[in-house]
Amino acid sequence: xRRTILIFMLCSGIxxxxxxxxxxxxxxxxxxxxxFDLPTKLGVPxxxxxxxxxxxxxxxxxxxxxINSLIIAILTTLLSVGTTVPASYVFxxxxxxxxxxxxxxFLFFRLFPWIALAFPIFLVMARFRMLDTYLGVxxxxxxxxxxxxxxxxxxFFDMVPKVMEESAMVDGATPLQTLLHVVLPxxxxxxxxxxxxxxxxxxxxxxxxxxxxxxxxxxxxxxxAGYLSEFKMEWRKISAIxxxxxxxxxxxxxxxxxxxxxGMLSGMIKG
Amino acid sequence: xxxxxxxxLRRGFLSCPLAQRLSMKRQRLDYALFVSPALAIMAVFFAYxxxxxxxxxxxxxxxxxxxxxxxxxxxxxxxxxxDVFIQTAYNTFVWVVISTVLPLIIALVAALLTYHGFxxxxxxxxxxxxxxxxxxxxxAILWALMYSDPFGLVNHLCGALGLPRRIWxxxxxxxxxxxxxxxxxxxxxxxxxxxxxxLESLPLEPIEASEVDGASTLQKIWxxxxxxxxxxxxxxxxxxxxxxxxxxxxxxxxxQGGPGTASLTLPVATFKTSFLHxxxxxxxxxxxxxxxxxxxxxxxxLFRRREL
Numbered sequence: 001x002r003r004t005i006l007i008f009m010l011c012s013g014i015x016x017x018x019x020x021x022x023x024x025x026x027x028x029x030x031x032x033x034x035x036f037d038l039p040t041k042l043g044v045p046x047x048x049x050x051x052x053x054x055x056x057x058x059x060x061x062x063x064x065x066x067i068n069s070l071i072i073a074i075l076t077t078l079l080s081v082g083t084t085v086p087a088s089y090v091f092x093x094x095x096x097x098x099x100x101x102x103x104x105x106f107l108f109f110r111l112f113p114w115i116a117l118a119f120p121i122f123l124v125m126a127r128f129r130m131l132d133t134y135l136g137v138x139x140x141x142x143x144x145x146x147x148x149x150x151x152x153x154x155x156f157f158d159m160v161p162k163v164m165e166e167s168a169m170v171d172g173a174t175p176l177q178t179l180l181h182v183v184l185p186x187x188x189x190x191x192x193x194x195x196x197x198x199x200x201x202x203x204x205x206x207x208x209x210x211x212x213x214x215x216x217x218x219x220x221x222x223x224x225a226g227y228l229s230e231f232k233m234e235w236r237k238i239s240a241i242x243x244x245x246x247x248x249x250x251x252x253x254x255x256x257x258x259x260x261x262x263g264m265l266s267g268m269i270k271g
Numbered sequence: 272x273x274x275x276x277x278x279x280l281r282r283g284f285l286s287c288p289l290a291q292r293l294s295m296k297r298q299r300l301d302y303a304l305f306v307s308p309a310l311a312i313m314a315v316f317f318a319y320x321x322x323x324x325x326x327x328x329x330x331x332x333x334x335x336x337x338x339x340x341x342x343x344x345x346x347x348x349x350x351x352x353x354d355v356f357i358q359t360a361y362n363t364f365v366w367v368v369i370s371t372v373l374p375l376i377i378a379l380v381a382a383l384l385t386y387h388g389f390x391x392x393x394x395x396x397x398x399x400x401x402x403x404x405x406x407x408x409x410x411a412i413l414w415a416l417m418y419s420d421p422f423g424l425v426n427h428l429c430g431a432l433g434l435p436r437r438i439w440x441x442x443x444x445x446x447x448x449x450x451x452x453x454x455x456x457x458x459x460x461x462x463x464x465x466x467x468x469x470l471e472s473l474p475l476e477p478i479e480a481s482e483v484d485g486a487s488t489l490q491k492i493w494x495x496x497x498x499x500x501x502x503x504x505x506x507x508x509x510x511x512x513x514x515x516x517x518x519x520x521x522x523x524x525x526x527q528g529g530p531g532t533a534s535l536t537l538p539v540a541t542f543k544t545s546f547l548h549x550x551x552x553x554x555x556x557x558x559x560x561x562x563x564x565x566x567x568x569x570x571x572x573l574f575r576r577r578e579l
Contacts, residue, residue: 018398020377020456024413025413090305102310107569107573108566113538113558113564115542116561117320118542118546119545119555120319120323120324120327123323139316143312221406224406224408224409228411228412228525233415235416246409253403253404257464
């Protein structure tokens with residue numbers, strides 16, 4: 001008897017937890033396939049249709065915003081990986097006071113409130129004539145990714161044994177050759193992590209995308225947020241767009257889940 | 272330097288002290304070159320803007336009033352004395368409490384359940400983490416739909432339970448809790464994954480020993496798992512706290528800080544002052560207040576990290 005009660009409590013607990021996570025997703029999913037009449041009472045819509053998705057996919061504005069988002073995310077990834085990898089290699093190998101001080105500084109940057117710099121970064125970008133350009137938004141995103149990326153990447157470099165690069169150095173390889181041909185191939189998981197992190201941090205970012213773009217390079221998050229302030233909302237269409245915007249995120253999600261299985265997330269908390 | 276190996280000795284040239292010193296110098300130069308791109312970006316787009324913010328926060332600088340004069344710390348004094356600041360501080364407090372405590376509790380329960388194990392655990396983790404695939408703008412749309420008046424699920428439920436329907440995001444009394452709940456929903460999966468990873472990184476011996484000694488599941492959780500998890504839990508909680516305090520997107524997208532000042536939190540107030548009221552002096556001062564708050568909390572993380 002006690003066992004039955006326990007199992008019942010366990011099952012209802014799990015059901016409650018799943019309901020917490022899934023209800024809004026399911027509801028938006030239902031609305032996104034609803035036909036002409038939206039339910040004004042509890043219940044499923046009368047007719048089910050894919051018309052909303054077709055309408056969303058044939059909207060040129062949405063496509064343009066998606067492509068802008070992807071270009072910005074790729075540029076951000078290149079920029080932050082390109083600067084993060086050599087820097088964190090040095091931080092991992094050098095034992096000087098300057099390097100540990102800089103690492104501490106990067107930890108504070110990681111936890112810095114973005115909003116405080118929104119206006120000055122806007123001014124700096126305006127001075128460089130980089131407002132409403134792909135490069136400008138990417139740099140704005142990279143500034144927030146580089147500190148985090150350096151901490152992760154340093155962790156991965158710390159795990160690479162030093163024996164091999166020492167023998168490479170003795171053989172006369174320059175530090176750049178050592179990094180590219182000896183150390184980096186052993187830190188590929190770290191490279192992938194930082195690249196994914198940069199890509200999706202940029203893909204989801206809102207504040208800097210909002211202030212650094214006008215019309216030309218508006219990315220998807222800004223376009224979607226714009227729908228919310230419209231007077232009359234097309235719930236079916238924008239639900240469909242929210243559903244479609246998750247497609248690239250699936251890669252990130254799968255990677256995060258695999259992370260946990262390998263026990264690597266705890267490194268994220270400590271790093 | 273490592274002790275010289277065979278290869279090292281074979282090259283007589285490299286073992287002479289001058290060449291060694293040259294190569295050390297060369298290495299230091301290369302290292303400086305490696306760090307410089309990252310540092311250059313951080314200097315131009317981070318350090319310089321911080322400098323500008325601090326400087327502007329000491330100016331009476333407004334496009335509307337057409338002023339740009341040095342006034343010392345009056346911006347700060349004016350902010351601290353204003354009603355908006357008291358309202359904002361209170362709002363930030365409510366926002367932080369709901370959207371930090373709620374996901375931490377839910378995620379902890381889910382993580383303990385998953386760690387304990389049950390049938391269908393492999394399916395539970397990905398399903399429970401599903402909100403991760405939404406970007407903040409989609410989340411805002413999802414929940415604005417949930418709260419919307421004629422079509423929202425929350426109002427359907429209220430109708431079914433005989434409660435009055437409301438415009439949740441348009442009512443000063445409900446707007447902040449409603450958006451906090453959205454933020455709690457959005458933050459739960461990440462907190463869950465971190466806590467689960469933390470649980471799985473714990474050493475197994477004490478847990479197994481308690482099982483051998485016949486501890487019940489609840490005793491095991493209360494006396495063994497939770498105390499062992501505490502250092503990780505506190506860092507996860509602090510990280511979440513900082514993320515919530517500096518978060519801007521959800522509130523801005525769902526209510527723009529309104530109606531009135533009902534959902535104005537620190538970052539939203541900062542944004543509004545600079546970008547909507549064009550009062551750059553006061554906006555920068557708001558920004559610096561944000562920075563100080565986050566700095567204090569990151570010191571907390573710094574101290575906790577030592578124990579990990």
